[in-house]
Amino acid sequence: MSGDRIHTAKEALKLFIQSLPSGSKFSIISFGSTHQAYTHAGYESGVFDYNDTTKDYALGHIYGMDANFGGTDIFTPMADACKLDCGNRQKRIFLLTDG
Secondary structure (H helix, E strand, O other): OOHHHHHHHHHHHHHHHHOOOOOOEEOOEEEOOOEEEOOOOOOOOOOEEOOHHHHHHHHHHHHHOOOOOOOOOOHHHHHHHHHOOOOOOOOOOOOOOOO
């Protein structure tokens, strides 16, 4: 993913993050031939309570994202996203890709 396509995906992700309702939980998982959940000190599980601080952390992370994960294995990161613990909240998964 490079150029305009990664820029568009990053802008969409920023919009999603900024549009989350108060009291939400969220995760960001980057994927390619491997995948990795975004973590930050105190949030090693990769699941964040949505507030101004975690929103700012996530936006900073998104700014620095690049296409460095190789190919496109979607199944494994989606399966891991399904396993994340969001408490008693209904889980919604948004998949952004350059494809």
